[in-house]
Amino acid sequence: MTDLPAQETSPTFLGMPSFQHAAEAALADTQQRRNLAHATATIRAKRAAAVGEVDGWEDLRLAGAAAKDEALHHLPHYLEQLEAALTARGATVHWARDADEANQVVVDLARAKATDEVVKVKSMATQEIELNEALEAAGIAAWETDLAELIVQLGEDRPSHILVPAIHRNRAEIREIFARRMGAVGRAAPDDLTDEPARLAEAARLHLREKFLRARVAVTGANFAVAETGTLVVVESEGNGRMCLTLPETLITVVGIEKVLPTFADLSTMLQLLPRSSTGERMNPYTSMWTGVTPGDGPQEVHVVLLDNGRSRVLADEAGREALRCIRCSACLNVCPVYERTGGHAYGSVYPGPIGAVLNPLLRGTSSEVDRSLPYASSLCGACFEACPVRIDIPSLLVRLRTQVVDEASGRSAEAASMKAAAWVFGDHRRLEAAQRAATLGGRLLGDRTIRSLPGLGAWTQARDVPTPPTETFRQWWARTHGDDEGDLDDARGQPVVEEQDLGGAGPHTRQEGS
Ligand code: SF4
Numbered sequence: 001m002t003d004l005p006a007q008e009t010s011p012t013f014l015g016m017p018s019f020q021h022a023a024e025a026a027l028a029d030t031q032q033r034r035n036l037a038h039a040t041a042t043i044r045a046k047r048a049a050a051v052g053e054v055d056g057w058e059d060l061r062l063a064g065a066a067a068k069d070e071a072l073h074h075l076p077h078y079l080e081q082l083e084a085a086l087t088a089r090g091a092t093v094h095w096a097r098d099a100d101e102a103n104q105v106v107v108d109l110a111r112a113k114a115t116d117e118v119v120k121v122k123s124m125a126t127q128e129i130e131l132n133e134a135l136e137a138a139g140i141a142a143w144e145t146d147l148a149e150l151i152v153q154l155g156e157d158r159p160s161h162i163l164v165p166a167i168h169r170n171r172a173e174i175r176e177i178f179a180r181r182m183g184a185v186g187r188a189a190p191d192d193l194t195d196e197p198a199r200l201a202e203a204a205r206l207h208l209r210e211k212f213l214r215a216r217v218a219v220t221g222a223n224f225a226v227a228e229t230g231t232l233v234v235v236e237s238e239g240n241g242r243m244c245l246t247l248p249e250t251l252i253t254v255v256g257i258e259k260v261l262p263t264f265a266d267l268s269t270m271l272q273l274l275p276r277s278s279t280g281e282r283m284n285p286y287t288s289m290w291t292g293v294t295p296g297d298g299p300q301e302v303h304v305v306l307l308d309n310g311r312s313r314v315l316a317d318e319a320g321r322e323a324l325r326c327i328r329c330s331a332c333l334n335v336c337p338v339y340e341r342t343g344g345h346a347y348g349s350v351y352p353g354p355i356g357a358v359l360n361p362l363l364r365g366t367s368s369e370v371d372r373s374l375p376y377a378s379s380l381c382g383a384c385f386e387a388c389p390v391r392i393d394i395p396s397l398l399v400r401l402r403t404q405v406v407d408e409a410s411g412r413s414a415e416a417a418s419m420k421a422a423a424w425v426f427g428d429h430r431r432l433e434a435a436q437r438a439a440t441l442g443g444r445l446l447g448d449r450t451i452r453s454l455p456g457l458g459a460w461t462q463a464r465d466v467p468t469p470p471t472e473t474f475r476q477w478w479a480r481t482h483g484d485d486e487g488d489l490d491d492a493r494g495q496p497v498v499e500e501q502d503l504g505g506a507g508p509h510t511r512q513e514g515s
Pocket residue numbers: 162277325326327328329330331332333355384387388389390391392
């Protein structure tokens with residue numbers, strides 16, 4: 001493991017329960033489960049159709065992974081190239097080692113413009129560093145302008161999906177939030193607001209318009225940053241991002257250092273992979289690109305904050321590094337059976353779902369209960385890898401992180417103790433046979449009863465029952481049905497197949513012809 005600084009766990013998520021405990025509460029919320037099941041099934045179907053149209057999808061995935069790997073393997077070079085290109089085109093570049101440094105840069109820039117509010121367009125990096133809270137502490141209001149972000153902000157909620165942060169809310173809940181909260185922070189929702197999508201969108205548009213027209217400073221994220229040209233890119237569906245990027249005088253972009261792409265040509269690969277994987281569209285409705293300052297057009301002051309916040313640590317981890325390829329498309333969330341049932345809040349971070357389960361422990365280390373629990377937040381079914389447009393092998397990373405968690409417990413955890421005990425039992429056939437006989441005795445005593453939990457296995461049995469032990473071992477069954485002792489079974493070892501007629505066609509393990 002590297003000794004580079006880990007990302008700090010954000011105060012918002014500090015004290016969150018482990019995934020397994022948070023998931024229990026989420027599973028009890030049937031309304032949320034319905035909302036999630038409906039939304040993820042819809043996006044999944046759209047994505048499958050959009051991806052199915054592309055003949056060379058696998059080649060595109062390989063090209064996307066290769067472009068990101070090239071950038072990550074030579075990151076210092078491409079970041080310096082990006083800085084030089086941005087500076088040459090009139091932008092100012094700031095380097096931020098962590099959340100505090102990045103927040104301070106943005107607060108200072110907003111103060112320098114003597115403003116007490118900024119408009120924002122969806123940016124996971126600014127959520128990661130809790131920029132809104134830092135601005136609020138400095139007396140500056142930050143208004144989210146992405147519709148889903150607006151719902152989350154007005155509802156004093158937390159995002160639960162990368163692409164659809166309010167995925168856990170249905171239309172009726174959104175109507176209630178708009179009606180209750182909009183008036184307190186700006187233009188109120190109309191009295192006769194219904195939960196029709198068009199009416200909700202209209203209420204949001206009118207509420208946001210006055211903020212767009214008033215704002216002098218905008219804060220944005222970026223999906224990609226092209227080193228070759230110094231071009232920053234935001235892809236979105238609503239056009240609110242474009243309003244933020246063009247109307248205010250000052251534009252501040254906070255971008256993680258892993259977002260860099262070597263060349264402009266790489267962008268064409270990414271812009272094919274991203275929309276199909278995220279919203280199931282051939283092309284996203286709005287793609288905004290800007291390269292420094294254009295005199296007389298758009299913001300005349302452009303700042304770019306290049307954010308590390310634990311990314312160097314992940315980069316130094318040769319196996320974990322591939323997680324930095326992530327382009328935040330959210331395809332892995334939408335196919336994950338665990339995410340679909342628990343939602344995003346249970347992951348204790350702005351990065352939920354399968355990618356959150358690997359990225360958070362990589363960025364923050366595994367010292368907290370939440371981060372230690374995340375590698376287990378998966379069935380390891382592999383659907384996330386199949387869906388990932390940049391081929392991040394999430395299941396393998398999860399297994400590796402599980403190993404790390406167990407190793408770090410170094411024999412102190414119940415799991416480590418039981419593995420040690422199992423190794424001792426399996427190390428000698430007499431011990432194994434004795435343990436099997438004890439288990440069958442337990443099975444006979446239990447009968448049909450189900451074991452809901454076992455002392456010492458509280459965590460393991462929290463979400464599953466213990467299998468009832470069989471009343472008879474295979475060896476005992478063999479001896480009983482063949483009138484033979486177990487020694488004959490040992491003699492039979494190595495013979496390829498037990499002849500059908502030997503079992504009279506009636507043994508429990510005989511197979512039907514042709515099956
Ligand atoms: S890990 Fe892959 S599938 Fe998941 S959000 Fe990132 S790029 Fe998309």
